[in-house]
Amino acid sequence: MFKYDFLKDFSEAVFLKIGCSGKDAKLAAQVLVSADLRGVDSHGVARLSGYVRLWENQRINTAAEVKKIHESPSTASVDGDGGLGLVVGPQAMEIAIAKAKTAGSGWVSVQNSNHFGIAGYHAMMALSHDMIGIAMTNASPLVAPTFSKERLLGTNPIAVAIPAGEENPFVADLATTTVANGKLEILDRKKEDAPLGWIQNKNGLPTQTVADLKEGGALLPLGGDRDHGSHKGYCLGSVVDIFSAVLSGANYSSWVPPFVSFLPLPSDPVGKGIGHFFGALRIDGFRPAEDFKKHMDQWIRRVRTAEPVAGQKEVLVPGDPERNFEKVRLQDGIALLQPVIKDLSQLATKFQLDSFNAGFEAHLLEKS
Amino acid sequence: MFKYDFLKDFSEAVFLKIGCSGKDAKLAAQVLVSADLRGVDSHGVARLSGYVRLWENQRINTAAEVKKIHESPSTASVDGDGGLGLVVGPQAMEIAIAKAKTAGSGWVSVQNSNHFGIAGYHAMMALSHDMIGIAMTNASPLVAPTFSKERLLGTNPIAVAIPAGEENPFVADLATTTVANGKLEILDRKKEDAPLGWIQNKNGLPTQTVADLKEGGALLPLGGDRDHGSHKGYCLGSVVDIFSAVLSGANYSSWVPPFVSFLPLPSDPVGKGIGHFFGALRIDGFRPAEDFKKHMDQWIRRVRTAEPVAGQKEVLVPGDPERNFEKVRLQDGIALLQPVIKDLSQLATKFQLDSFNAGFEAHLLEKS
Numbered sequence: 001m002f003k004y005d006f007l008k009d010f011s012e013a014v015f016l017k018i019g020c021s022g023k024d025a026k027l028a029a030q031v032l033v034s035a036d037l038r039g040v041d042s043h044g045v046a047r048l049s050g051y052v053r054l055w056e057n058q059r060i061n062t063a064a065e066v067k068k069i070h071e072s073p074s075t076a077s078v079d080g081d082g083g084l085g086l087v088v089g090p091q092a093m094e095i096a097i098a099k100a101k102t103a104g105s106g107w108v109s110v111q112n113s114n115h116f117g118i119a120g121y122h123a124m125m126a127l128s129h130d131m132i133g134i135a136m137t138n139a140s141p142l143v144a145p146t147f148s149k150e151r152l153l154g155t156n157p158i159a160v161a162i163p164a165g166e167e168n169p170f171v172a173d174l175a176t177t178t179v180a181n182g183k184l185e186i187l188d189r190k191k192e193d194a195p196l197g198w199i200q201n202k203n204g205l206p207t208q209t210v211a212d213l214k215e216g217g218a219l220l221p222l223g224g225d226r227d228h229g230s231h232k233g234y235c236l237g238s239v240v241d242i243f244s245a246v247l248s249g250a251n252y253s254s255w256v257p258p259f260v261s262f263l264p265l266p267s268d269p270v271g272k273g274i275g276h277f278f279g280a281l282r283i284d285g286f287r288p289a290e291d292f293k294k295h296m297d298q299w300i301r302r303v304r305t306a307e308p309v310a311g312q313k314e315v316l317v318p319g320d321p322e323r324n325f326e327k328v329r330l331q332d333g334i335a336l337l338q339p340v341i342k343d344l345s346q347l348a349t350k351f352q353l354d355s356f357n358a359g360f361e362a363h364l365l366e367k368s
Numbered sequence: 369m370f371k372y373d374f375l376k377d378f379s380e381a382v383f384l385k386i387g388c389s390g391k392d393a394k395l396a397a398q399v400l401v402s403a404d405l406r407g408v409d410s411h412g413v414a415r416l417s418g419y420v421r422l423w424e425n426q427r428i429n430t431a432a433e434v435k436k437i438h439e440s441p442s443t444a445s446v447d448g449d450g451g452l453g454l455v456v457g458p459q460a461m462e463i464a465i466a467k468a469k470t471a472g473s474g475w476v477s478v479q480n481s482n483h484f485g486i487a488g489y490h491a492m493m494a495l496s497h498d499m500i501g502i503a504m505t506n507a508s509p510l511v512a513p514t515f516s517k518e519r520l521l522g523t524n525p526i527a528v529a530i531p532a533g534e535e536n537p538f539v540a541d542l543a544t545t546t547v548a549n550g551k552l553e554i555l556d557r558k559k560e561d562a563p564l565g566w567i568q569n570k571n572g573l574p575t576q577t578v579a580d581l582k583e584g585g586a587l588l589p590l591g592g593d594r595d596h597g598s599h600k601g602y603c604l605g606s607v608v609d610i611f612s613a614v615l616s617g618a619n620y621s622s623w624v625p626p627f628v629s630f631l632p633l634p635s636d637p638v639g640k641g642i643g644h645f646f647g648a649l650r651i652d653g654f655r656p657a658e659d660f661k662k663h664m665d666q667w668i669r670r671v672r673t674a675e676p677v678a679g680q681k682e683v684l685v686p687g688d689p690e691r692n693f694e695k696v697r698l699q700d701g702i703a704l705l706q707p708v709i710k711d712l713s714q715l716a717t718k719f720q721l722d723s724f725n726a727g728f729e730a731h732l733l734e735k736s
Contacts, residue, residue, distance in 0.1 A: 072472025074442040075653030097534050103471050106441025109654050132611075145671065147680040152671060160607050170610070176594050197596050204677030222590060222597050228546050228565050235540035235686045236604075239528050242538070243500075246663045247654040253670045270666060271504050283636035285443030286615040295614045298638060302621045303513065305521060309572030312515040318603045 001333030019062035028086040039325030042182025074103035104285035109248035112272035119159035120173035134279035144218035156240035165293030171319030176237035197224030200257030250275030369701030387430035396454035407693030425619025442471035453484030472653035477616035480640035487527035488541035502647035512586035522610035533661030539687030544605035565592030611645040618643030
């Protein structure tokens with residue numbers, strides 16, 4: 001088990017080594033490791049070396065200066081200057097929040113960015129302002145629209161965070177696919193089959209063989225197949241792509257740059273970098289915040305008192321699973337897979353972060 | 369086959385008879401029959417007598433005066449005064465569009481309304497203004513959240529309309545359930561089973577028996593089951609409910625009033641009527657509209673040139689199926705089921721709309 005602070009401090013040290021300012025390194029580390037804390041292991045420190053490789057390949061500008069390039073009272077486009085999405089994201093969300101303070105709502109579309117970690121982090125920034133927060137991003141094309149053999153969309157997540165009163169906030173954070181890519185990576189490692197409805201093979205036929213994904217297959221939009229509404233997941237993923245990239249001037253559809261640095265960038269880009277979209281809605285642009293929160297509490301309690309199906313203890317409110325992870329992991333620490341520990345240990349060696357490396361090596365020994 | 373104009377004129381005549389002003393009757397008819405035109409048969413003239421019964425039960429105020437009750441530069445809450453959603457919806461969407469003109473975006477949450485027809489109609493109102501349009505509504509509780517036996521959500525649709533340049537606009541309009549309720553009604557009539565993943569029975573167990581729905585069962589959120597992401601459909605339906613009703617002060621969750629007049633209203637309402645949410649985003653709040661449209665054309669053409677799976681002619685762009693229906697039905701007319709024709713004929717008799725009744729009776733004879 002690793003302490004949250006240890007992983008955050010290590011990530012911060014690595015971000016400093018690749019050229020981030022002190023402030024940016026701190027922020028990037030906080031956003032990154034919030035994924036491990038909230039149980040989204042695929043988006044946390046497991047990706048740290050991926051960000052480093054993108055920087056080594058000059059695909060990330062760690063000294064980026066984020067700037068507005070177009071705006072109205074409640075909207076803006078932002079150029080991320082090729083920066084870390086982990087840093088560009090929160091800055092763009094701050095712009096949305098600032099606009100909401102004066103205009104009632106703020107909406108920011110971002111071009112020229114990179115992967116921004118978990119969408120939920122950015123959406124939740126609005127909560128302390130008594131605002132609803134929204135965050136979306138496009139991502140490398142892994143998903144085939146309904147009836148398509150080709151991959152034209154990313155897992156394109158949508159996060160919505162809504163404040164409550166006495167209850168915890170409502171936080172939805174969902175990829176617009178049947179299943180997160182991380183779950184497929186785990187099955188692939190275990191050589192287990194996937195349920196039907198998660199992926200298709202290179203001919204666009206349903207498959208349970210996870211390896212088909214690396215041979216021209218694709219993830220499926222939420223719904224899984226046409227009979228179960230995959231066209232709806234395809235619609236939602238498309239909306240995320242258009243809001244994030246066509247509004248801002250980023251790359252969209254099959255042109256979105258890959259996260260992994262060993263894949264080439266598209267030779268005919270249609271925009272700059274990847275795109276995000278952020279929103280902030282002032283509750284009291286609609287009704288007094290106290291009234292709203294009282295009714296959100298009632299909405300949440302109605303769910304909590306619903307009768308669960310046999311075998312389930314309770315009906316969950318969106319945000320519950322991640323909050324439970326956070327509580328447990330802050331106290332007990334965060335377990336990492338051996339390949340991830342090795343990867344982080346190599347990063348520590350590369351950057352001569354010896355004091356951290358001792359921590360990683362201890363865990364490697366522990367398990368070997 | 370019925371001519372579009374015939375059905376629209378008849379609906380207008382009926383709305384006049386139940387007390388709508390000339391302007392409101394015209395608008396309500398146009399919104400209602402746009403559903404038949406676009407192939408969403410469940411939301412068109414098949415519902416006309418349902419609206420009449422709600423009026424007879426004094427659950428709809430056909431002389432409603434829609435008014436803003438709270439606002440900021442880019443947001444507003446609107447009281448629908450118990451009016452027809454078919455009339456309240458477009459008025460609220462006009463407020464969103466007007467706010468977008470000055471503030472860059474406009475967001476309107478509506479309380480004290482009734483069912484508003486197809487969400488797509490309202491979202492598409494933004495297109496001619498070079499805006500993205502968004503429309504959502506909550507609805508009678510028919511849907512069980514993941515792990516819940518109880519029905520706490522409606523089919524809660526989301527529509528997003530996005531303008532393009534030379535290409536037709538992108539129009540997504542989707543219930544946040546696996547399947548629309550209308551499809552289940554058709555299976556029920558034919559006594560056919562539903563695929564797994566569409567509904568659950570009163571114990572919250574998967575079922576294929578459509579009749580279970582009327583005996584305490586429920587529709588399932590998009591995704592169908594937990595393994596296929598039903599918690600994501602549940603999140604989306606919840607966001608629609610909260611934006612439409614908790615922001616505005618309408619009824620939410622299991623308190624949403626039923627569409628059918630024979631079911632009693634909840635005895636402990638938590639707000640007024642049902643709720644909607646509308647949004648309008650000015651394209652040129654982000655980038656020049658011409659640039660955006662050029663890239664939307666490219667986005668759409670990328671989909672159109674994608675290789676389809678075997679047995680499919682093409683990969684569809686959201687909005688294609690409805691546009692195809694509209695083209696065919698404007699030319700060839702709209703086919704109605706015999707029970708719907710009988711229902712409309714009875715309405716014509718009730719309101720002494722004899723010239724229309726001749727048209728309906730001719731069709732009844734034709735098929736008997």
